[in-house]
Amino acid sequence: MNLVYLAQNIIEAKIIKDLLDASNIENKIMNEHAIGAMGELPFIQTYPEIWLAKEEDLLRARKLIDSFVKGSNYPDTNCSKCGESMPSNFELCWNCGES
Numbered sequence: 482m483n484l485v486y487l488a489q490n491i492i493e494a495k496i497i498k499d500l501l502d503a504s505n506i507e508n509k510i511m512n513e514h515a516i517g518a519m520g521e522l523p524f525i526q527t528y529p530e531i532w533l534a535k536e537e538d539l540l541r542a543r544k545l546i547d548s549f550v551k552g553s554n555y556p557d558t559n560c561s562k563c564g565e566s567m568p569s570n571f572e573l574c575w576n577c578g579e580s
Contacts, residue, residue, distance in 0.1 A: 486531040494529035507534035
């Protein structure tokens with residue numbers, strides 16, 4: 482198994498796990514319940530970790546995670562009706578509802 486990501490909390494770990502699952506990358510969360518040991522262990526050792534089953538998935542997984550961590554790959558655009566700025570992947574303007 483290969484460590485691919487050290488999450489700050491279990492919520493972030495589960496989001497990353499779901500992202501990898503959706504791309505058919507076999508993975509596992511380790512230290513899922515270790516937060517209860519914080520104080521007894523150094524805090525860094527209680528962070529949830531994402532591990533991959535196959536080494537050949539490592540590069541693809543890192544690219545997916547990097548894209549997620551950096552945020553949306555969709556540039557902002559302006560609504561054709563009201564001019565409001567919004568991500569270009571929105572189907573409807575959040576301000577006026579224009580498609």
